Structure formats: structure tokens, C-alpha cells
Amino acid sequence: MADIINLLPDNIANQIAAGEVIQRPASAVKELLENAVDAGATEIQLIIRDAGKELVQVIDNGSGMSDTDARMCFERHATSKIRSIDDLFQIRTMGFRGEALASIAAVAQVELKSKRQDDELGTFIEIDNSVIRRQEPCQAPVGTSIAMKNLFFNVPARRNFLKSNAAEMRHIVDEFIRVALAFPHLQFSLNSNGQQMFHFEKGSLKQRIVSILGQHYNSKLVTVKESTDYMNIHGFVGKPETAKKTRGDQFFFVNNRFIKSSYLNHAVMNAFAETIPSDSFPLYVLFIDLDPAHVDINVHPTKQEIKFDDERILYAFVQSAIKHALAQFSVTPALDFDLDPGIQQLDALTQPFTEEKKAQSTGTSIYKTFTSANQAHVIDKTANSNLQHWKELYGPPPARDNDFPLPPPSEFPAAPTSTASVIDERWQEAAHDQKGPVQVHQQYILSQIKSGFILVDQRSAHERILYERYLRALAEKPIATQQSLFPQTLELLPADAIIVHEMLPDLQALGYDLEPFGQHTFVVRGTPADIQSGNEQASIEGLLEQFKNFSTELKHNRRERLVRSMARNNAIPSGKPLTSREMQNIIDELFACSMPNVSPGGRGTFISFKLNDLEKMFDRGF
The missing domain is CATH 3.30.230.10 (Ribosomal Protein S5; domain 2)
Structure with a gap:
């Protein structure tokens, strides 16, 4: 019977191994940046096109490579970091296994230019699917430039698994920021599609x-x-x-x-x-x-x-x-080195505090009232004080001829001392209309129904209402936009700006009027009509925070996460007082929803209490 175990061909083995290291463009970014750091570079430039699918290029001014090293670096497990097994446990460099460039060459088209300080000419190598197509001398600056083009061109199925450009770009930015944070003494820059996203100078x-x-x-x-x-x-x-x-x-x-x-x-x-x-x-x-x-x-x-x-x-x-x-x-108070320099020029700091000025300051009534011994504050009792007749403020107004006479203070009824005196005014108002809703601890809404009453969680209920309203806006009619009288400029972190660019069409349907204004900046010209004017920036920043919080839930698509984020961000918070009309509107709109009993996150929105259950609680059977 024939043997059934065979060795995989090198080209298949290389592509399988590459899948462990190069899973997406950001994986190549990480490996190439770390190689540049290990080469002793002080200036590192990352160039991206089409979110890394078309091009990932890293240019550094490091030590460069010889002709032989430039060729050997693409061999699997070719490394300058390990000579014996003991070296494996003393690694302090970033890359050491010699697999990064070999893995990149197995799934992309690679061009390398490298030159050492003492060499007159550098080396140019072109590799396609792990096969060297060309190697020749070239003119090049000191350092190394590696360009990875057309990732997964030879493995179309894996290329299909890449996410949208915005999603892949977020991963690239994450890897770039991690390396830039680890080495603040190096200069880093990132260019995407011809525009500079980051430029970090050397510093602390x-x-x-x-x-x-x-x-x-x-x-x-x-x-x-x-x-x-x-x-x-x-x-x-x-x-x-x-x-x-x-x-x-x-x-x-x-x-x-x-x-x-x-x-x-x-x-x-x-x-x-x-x-x-x-x-x-x-x-x-x-x-x-x-x-x-x-x-x-x-x-x-x-x-x-x-x-x-x-x-x-x-x-x-x-x-x-x-x-x-x-x-x-x-x-320990922190020193603020960003103090406004204009403060340093004030007379209080630049002019000497003379004895004459000291006498003027200590002679004022304000100084005396706050510096008396054993007292936090002293009220001036002099004739010039306006506090002599303070009792008159609480006396009855002078009677006019057409006024009804007021009874003396002794005939006023005494204030009640029973528990009725602490009843909330809202309950007293509701007593006149038994169907009127009442707010409990500024968190719940109590409303009477025919069979008993319901207790509504105002935040969860409003979140359900907004969630279904926003879904209808995306599917049918966009939400009305409230135009700002003075448009605001919103500057975001680059990673957040990528998210906003990706969501821009949906945000516009939900009532946001945003316009890109530079690399990481947007002009906010309008917000949904139900958002209070003046809260434009806080609304968008809160929305972004909620969206990133939902991004860990893979079961929801981007649009679903956006709608849930907006509903949670704009829902009425617990602790906010509501008028009777606002409470009634929440109840009416909640029960007009397709699923009124739970919030989008699965939290209950209301609990119902029946009269029969209440009678059992109070044990009316005796």
C-alpha cells in the first residue's frame, strides 16, 4: 500500500506560514516598522495607498544592507539576531525570527532598495511570489526602503476577507501608533493616499x-x-x-x-x-x-x-x-507650563507691593471682615451698613385702602407636622388628575392604567423610542436637521476621523450636517432637531465613544451599532426632571413602538402592577 504522507511544496508552505504573520496590511506595517527600528533608524516614513491593499512602503535612514544581506533577508528564518539557543532568551530587539520579509514576499510583490554608509551604490531587489525577478545595483540614500505592493494578489480568496478601507486603515493606524509610542526618540510620519496623517518629531x-x-x-x-x-x-x-x-x-x-x-x-x-x-x-x-x-x-x-x-x-x-x-x-499639585503668558504681565505680578499699597489693602472693610480672629466672616455693624433694616424685608407690606386686612401672625394656621407635609408637589398635582403620570426619584415614571399602574424606566424607554425612530430615518425618511447659527469646527483624533468618514452618509440621514474640513477636522453645520443647540461637539464625541464601545460586538453590523450608539447617547439620563407633558409623551411613544417592553440592549422598559396583586400584597382578606 502506498505511503500517504507527503511534504508540502515550498510555495504552499510559505503561504501557509505567511498567514500566521501577515493577516492584513496592518501586519506588514508592524513588521516593517519594527525592522526599521532594529536597523538603527532615526527617521521612519510609512506610505500607504488604498488602505495598504495597493501599497505599504517603509523608508528609513538606518544602517542599510549589503548585496548578500539584502538577498538573504527574504529567506525563511534568516536572522542576524540569533546564533545559539541561548540568544533566544536574551532578545531585546523587535524582530528576531527572520520570517517577516519572507512571509511578505510569499503573498505580495516586493521592491527593496538598501544602501550602507560606506558603499557607493545600493542594492535593488524585485520579488514576486517568493521568486526573485531582478537584483541589480542602484543609486539610493543611506538606509532601506521596502515597498509591499498588491497584497494577496496570488491568493484572491484571502484578499476577499479583507475589510473595508476604513476598517483596514484603523488597524494600520493602531499599529503605527504603538510603534511610535514605544520609540518617542525617533521621528515617524504616516502618509495615506498622498496626504500626511501623522508627523511626530523626536521628543519625550x-x-x-x-x-x-x-x-x-x-x-x-x-x-x-x-x-x-x-x-x-x-x-x-x-x-x-x-x-x-x-x-x-x-x-x-x-x-x-x-x-x-x-x-x-x-x-x-x-x-x-x-x-x-x-x-x-x-x-x-x-x-x-x-x-x-x-x-x-x-x-x-x-x-x-x-x-x-x-x-x-x-x-x-x-x-x-x-x-x-x-x-x-x-x-501634590501639578505644575502647569502652559500658563497664559499674558498673566505674567499683570501689575499684581510685575509691580512691587509697597507699604503704601499694603496699608490701602488692609484698611478696607472687605479685608477686616475676613481677617477677624476666630470668625470665618464678620458682618459690618456700622451706620453705613445697608444691613440695618434687614428685618423689614420679611415684614408685611404697608396696607392700602383697598387691601383686605391681614390677620395678625398669631392667627395664621400652624404648619402641619404630619407626614402629609413632605408629600412631593407633583403628587399633589397628580391628585387632581388621577391619570396624570408622576416622576419617582427623577428616574421612573408612574402612570395609572385601568387594571393598576405601570412603572417606566425613563432612560430605557427613551432609548427604545429613539432606536426605532433612527431605524425609520435610515430606511424611510431622514431626520430633520437643525442648522447651527454659528457652525463649529470639530477636531478629532485620526482614528476617530476615519470612523466619521466611514459613517458620514448614515450620519447625514440621522440629522447631522457634517463636512470634512482638512485631514482630521469637520465642520458641524447642523445636528438632529431633537438635540439641544450648543451641544453639537459633545453630541458627536459622545456618539463616537458609544460607537467604539459597541464595536467589540461582532454580531451587529456598522449601521446597527451606529443606531444603538445614537439612541444610547441621546436618551434622557436618569436624574433629569420631566414635566407631565414630557412624561406622557414618553409613555405614548413607547407603546407605539414595535417592541416596547425592552430597550435595544435588552433591558426592561417598564413593569406593570395589577390591582389584584396589590390587594394580595396588603392582605385585604382579613
Whole structure:
């Protein structure tokens, strides 16, 4: 009987292996950027076309390669980082397995130009489907340029699994930001379809964080820095008010390598447990440095999931370091280096405080009233004081001839002392109309029905109403837009701007009048008519936050996530007082919905109580 086990051909084996490393354009971006860092580059440029499907190119000014090295780098497991098995446990560079360029060459068309400092000419190599088509000398600047063209051109089925350009671009931006954060002393730039999205100059870690996340974070970062013989940690965490409903701004680096660790993230969450809501996520950019022998980074093709020899020590150390940083923040004021320079020119700071000015200040009545011993504040009792006749403000007005005489104070009825005195005015008004709804603790609406009464959760009910209204707007008639008298300019983070560009047609149908204005900026000319004027920016930023929160739910498509996000963002919050008309409108619109009993997220909107059940509760049978 014939043998049935065969070796796979090299071309098939290469494409299978490439699938572990190059899953999408962002995978190639990560590998090429890390190679540029390892080459000692100080300036790294990333060029993207068609969200990486047409072109991913990285240009650096690093050490470059010789003719032989340029050819060898495309062989599988060809590396300059490992000579013996012991080297595998002392890795401090980003790439070391020699598989990135081989995997890229297996699923794309690659062009490489590289030149060393001492060479007169560089090397040009063209590879197509792992086959070298051309290799020749060329003119080139010092460093390396690698261009990956037409990803998955030879594997059409895998190309079909790529997402939309906006989705793939978000992944590319994520990988670019992670590498840029890890090496703030290097210059990075990102160009997409001929437009520059990012340009980061060399600087400190805080400058790099602020340039990525926004200038408003400059005064909202708390320094974390602790050192021991076993490990060191440094970086920044956001103050509690920067916590968001999404995990987006959370970065852990171990030996300058970005990692994903739910275990260490839990340590950070525990450190913030008493300062932020349980459903919020803090901002952090933290770097852990420890001996590579204590870390195994070779457990996953992307190297983003790693193992530690003692996770408990890291957990306790991270939690303790953050708690210590937050404790210092609470007692130590932060220096604000962005103080308006105009304040420094005021006379109060530039002119000397003379004895004459001191005498003038201490002689005023305001100074005396606030500096008397053993008293927080003293009321001036002099004749010039306007407080002498304060009692007259509470006396009865002078009687006129046509006024009815008022009874003396002793004949006024005494204020009731029973529990009736604490009945809410809304209940008193509702007593005149038994069918009128009543708000309970500014959170629930109580309404009488023929068989008893119902208790409505005002937020969940309004969320259901808005959800169905927005679905109708996308399917049938767009929502009316309220034009702003003064259009606002909305500047977003690049990743958020990509999301808005992707959702622009649906946002317009839902009542938003947005117009792109530059790379990451939009002009807000109008918002849905039911959003209060003046809240345009807060409305869109809140919508984005909710949308990113829903993005983790793969069971919903983009339009469904958008509608749910808008409904949750614009729903009436718990704690808001409502008029009788507003409460009645919510009840009427809720029961006109196709599914009135639950919110879009599955939360109940109302509970009904029947008279029979109430009688049983009060045990009327005696």
C-alpha cells in the first residue's frame, strides 16, 4: 500500500506560514516598522495607498544592507539576531525570527532598495511570489526602503476577507501608533493616499502621548515611575476624569514591545477601582523593563501575547506603582507650563507691593471682615451698613385702602407636622388628575392604567423610542436637521476621523450636517432637531465613544451599532426632571413602538402592577 504522507511544496508552505504573520496590511506595517527600528533608524516614513491593499512602503535612514544581506533577508528564518539557543532568551530587539520579509514576499510583490554608509551604490531587489525577478545595483540614500505592493494578489480568496478601507486603515493606524509610542526618540510620519496623517518629531514620551491623543491631555497625565532589582516601570496614567467607556487608550509595553495582557490590565483596573466608575476604563501608557530571561515572547506569531515566569510579582508591582502615583497626584499639585503668558504681565505680578499699597489693602472693610480672629466672616455693624433694616424685608407690606386686612401672625394656621407635609408637589398635582403620570426619584415614571399602574424606566424607554425612530430615518425618511447659527469646527483624533468618514452618509440621514474640513477636522453645520443647540461637539464625541464601545460586538453590523450608539447617547439620563407633558409623551411613544417592553440592549422598559396583586400584597382578606 502506498505511503500517504507527503511534504508540502515550498510555495504552499510559505503561504501557509505567511498567514500566521501577515493577516492584513496592518501586519506588514508592524513588521516593517519594527525592522526599521532594529536597523538603527532615526527617521521612519510609512506610505500607504488604498488602505495598504495597493501599497505599504517603509523608508528609513538606518544602517542599510549589503548585496548578500539584502538577498538573504527574504529567506525563511534568516536572522542576524540569533546564533545559539541561548540568544533566544536574551532578545531585546523587535524582530528576531527572520520570517517577516519572507512571509511578505510569499503573498505580495516586493521592491527593496538598501544602501550602507560606506558603499557607493545600493542594492535593488524585485520579488514576486517568493521568486526573485531582478537584483541589480542602484543609486539610493543611506538606509532601506521596502515597498509591499498588491497584497494577496496570488491568493484572491484571502484578499476577499479583507475589510473595508476604513476598517483596514484603523488597524494600520493602531499599529503605527504603538510603534511610535514605544520609540518617542525617533521621528515617524504616516502618509495615506498622498496626504500626511501623522508627523511626530523626536521628543519625550509625554510629548509623544500628547501629540497622539490630543493637547488637552497635557495637564491630565500622572507620572508613574518605580524601580526594583527585578523590574522597572515607567510611563503615564490619566487622571480619573479622563476615563472612558472604551479601552482604546491603553498601552502596555514590555522591553519596548507592545503587548496585550488582560492580567496586567486587571492590575491597572484594580488600582483605579475607587476613583472611576466600574464600567469605565482608564488611560495608561506603561513601560515594563525586565530581564528577557523572565519573559517568553515567542508564544504567538505576532509577539503581542507573551508569558512571564512569575505573573503575580508583576501584578502586585504594577498595581502598587499606579496607586502610589495616584496618591502623589492627590496631594501634590501639578505644575502647569502652559500658563497664559499674558498673566505674567499683570501689575499684581510685575509691580512691587509697597507699604503704601499694603496699608490701602488692609484698611478696607472687605479685608477686616475676613481677617477677624476666630470668625470665618464678620458682618459690618456700622451706620453705613445697608444691613440695618434687614428685618423689614420679611415684614408685611404697608396696607392700602383697598387691601383686605391681614390677620395678625398669631392667627395664621400652624404648619402641619404630619407626614402629609413632605408629600412631593407633583403628587399633589397628580391628585387632581388621577391619570396624570408622576416622576419617582427623577428616574421612573408612574402612570395609572385601568387594571393598576405601570412603572417606566425613563432612560430605557427613551432609548427604545429613539432606536426605532433612527431605524425609520435610515430606511424611510431622514431626520430633520437643525442648522447651527454659528457652525463649529470639530477636531478629532485620526482614528476617530476615519470612523466619521466611514459613517458620514448614515450620519447625514440621522440629522447631522457634517463636512470634512482638512485631514482630521469637520465642520458641524447642523445636528438632529431633537438635540439641544450648543451641544453639537459633545453630541458627536459622545456618539463616537458609544460607537467604539459597541464595536467589540461582532454580531451587529456598522449601521446597527451606529443606531444603538445614537439612541444610547441621546436618551434622557436618569436624574433629569420631566414635566407631565414630557412624561406622557414618553409613555405614548413607547407603546407605539414595535417592541416596547425592552430597550435595544435588552433591558426592561417598564413593569406593570395589577390591582389584584396589590390587594394580595396588603392582605385585604382579613
